[in-house]
Amino acid sequence: MRRIRAVVQCLFATTVAAGGLVALAPAAQAITIPVACSENALVAAVNLANSTPISDTLVLAGGCTYRMTTAHGGTANALPVITTPIEMIGPATVANASPLGLGLFRIAEVGPTGSLTLTTGVVFTRGNVLGHGGGILNRGAVTLTGSSLTGNTASGNGGGLANLDTPSGTAPAATFTNSPLSGNLTLLGDGGAVYNGLRGTLTVTGVTGSPLFITGNSAGRGGGISAVNSTATTLTQTAVTNNHALLTLGNSGGVYRQGGTMTTTNAPITANTANNCVGSVPAVPNCTG
Template structure:
């Protein structure tokens, strides 16, 4: 007989929008937890399921607790026929950890609250072995806008590519902590430079990570210089 702990089995969230939203709601209600995704599933969001009444609509419920998305070649995306909304928003009390998950096709377009096309974060964002791709912000941070004293964005073995914004096509970090390790920020586009990383105050660290082929510029024009970022 195996001990009880060895018999434990974590059920995957069925491959569908309603099931994913329900799982996030349940994790928030429980004070945090792990959402295990069905391997290889693309979760397509057709409508917004979150809105704090200030920052505009978001595809997933606003994340108010620490939640880990345990993925395996997964994608969370906005339907191409859906109205504009970003994919996720993290409250100051929350955290989102994405493992082997791609976030794509988010669009932050609310007038005056159009930062963070993929994710808008006031808390913690951790991306491991994943990607933020093809998201759009009419404001700053096509893939991610991370801001505030408690905010931290940590990317490891991950890619930020093909995102678009008014400024900071890839990542915008304002008064937060940004750490990239063995990661790539490339082929992102902004109307106003920089196209790769927009950074103000806080801290930014690139560990064996590259910021290349972004338009206009990789980091030149960022209000605070990004250490180790060229061009």
Template sequence: MTLQDSRVMSPASSVRRRRPDRYLTLASLAAGTVMAMPAPLAHAATLPVTCSVPALVAAINTANSQPGADRLRLAAGCTYTLTAADNAANGLPAVSSDITINGNGATITRAASAPAFRILFVSSTGTLTINNATISGGRAESDCQLIPGISCGGGISSLGTLTVSNSRVRDNTATSGVFAQGGGIDSAGTGTLNNVEVSGNTASYTGADPSAAAGGGIANDGPLTVSNSWLHHNTVTVSDDTGSVAFGTALVGFAQTTVRNSTINDNRATAVGGIARGTLADASAMTVSATIIRNNTVSAPGGTAAGAGAATNFPMTMTSSTVTGNRASAPDGGTALSAGIHVAASGNLTLGSTIVRGNTASATAGGTAQGGGIGNAGGTLTANQVNIGNNTASAPGGTAQGGGLFNTGTSTLNRSAITANRATDGGGIFEAAGTVTLNNTAVRANTPNNCAPPGSIPTCTG
């Protein structure tokens, strides 16, 4: 697959520093004299960086120390292997000015035998642009911009302005016994990702008390825009049987987040005896368009697994997208909810021209599975021209309801279709509470019935 296919705590305010304005200087005017020509405008300096870590460190320090924007041109194909932190928990000098790193296919990585540190940190005064580079192997432990015990941004942590293009952020980790987020990237300022692969990153909570880990690939305290990118095989884990929450495996948005023309696949959240929730999760407004969300898993043995494709607590708009093959799994008597998309009690989801197909909510004997395609757990769902098909809620020996849609909120479906879904009851729709309104919407060929309980949904029978 090509790239084109694809806080809870916020550590500090992301105040920006304006770059010094450059003014044209005028010669003093005197009677009978002429005006001097203006001084030439300064241009961004380009600093070639040889294939060595000391050269890269020196180049960043030089760029930070001089006014104006600077470009660092890395050695083509070089691997810059960091063996020690430059400062605190960062492998390279903190970016505090306007720096562009043109990677030329280079990799900046932490040596596997090195102490734990992230690769890059952007301060609130910094602007960092990364082009055509790989950031890998970073490990953040209990250091998130001076917040004791919190860990964030194993690969990159930014309080400033971060732009990453045509690059990879892979195999980085944020781990903490207090709270961890942003295994690959933690963006607390303004972030833009374009044609970026974010893969193999992990956010992990290792403590003994109830807590959480979030954003295996990306955590955003935003705003953030992700375009034409590929988020895959990222993970979020929490300590077993602590009642902790693992969520936002690919991306969690605590501020305005936009995802478009991207692919999000094969990410996994695991919370034994806790809550595993949302490969794509919002805790603020999120807009998703022209994006494929497929084959992601949330697993909570003995706990609650919800929203393997996406989960929303806040306003979310999703258009022209596909949510398919995702799995919410809760063995050992757990509860599996909303395998495709989960709408929480405070959530407000608007779907347009979107397919929700082939998702599975599964529990074992004594467990509960509700909402194979979509689960509305007390929020608001508006679906326009949406196809909800071939989804399954399965709990042999347990309770399985709402193969296509499980509802306890307010759901309105316009010009949509709910077909060929399966559950023990309410193969198409199960209305446990709230209201479901169907406008020019077909509910048919679901097993064993279309809508349940009988008579709960006007115009829908059997």
């Protein structure tokens, strides 16, 4: 496999200190990594980016579907666990493509020191995990811009994404901008599209006249979004519609809230089953039924 890595120029400097020359270490700089359209190439690129603490950019092959046939980050992650800042630029799709669809692994896990940014049409799909976060398990920072999570499944919380606190006290953060969430599922847990857990921060933003849609997701509770003891959940120009709660008729099919700060602005929560937001404490702002 041919690897292409951008040439990084490092500047060396010297300085006079207390009667002698002190050599400064070369300054680390970000790299750009073009990624050929194959499972092995994507795994190698993530490993390469993880090898330095600086932010690196992975330019995915335009229109490629990266078919992940096995786990490469422990037993539960298609990609190596992300431990440094990494951006992936599409358009491209990363999919769980295990034989017969039986592979029990999500697409990505972001560790407490890591961050993952998906831009320009990157799609994570068909993640399928015994645990939390069918598409992405986030313990660090995740940002989607013009990208999406669709058709992912978890047995625990967060069919699409789970913001999950860690014993070390990391406060996870997820930001979605013009990035729809659809067709994600958790059979037993909270948050079909997104689970915003302990001390997590979730920000979802569309644009005027073209809202971001959270639709067709299902969960035991909070078919669209479930925010439980999180720090903040902010929905702006976002439509939460046609999501479903699976376990009982009393559960919120749209948005479920238990504690934490929540703000909704031009964010209709409608046509969810069994209801939109009933049972939330405190109530979900600007939501009825």
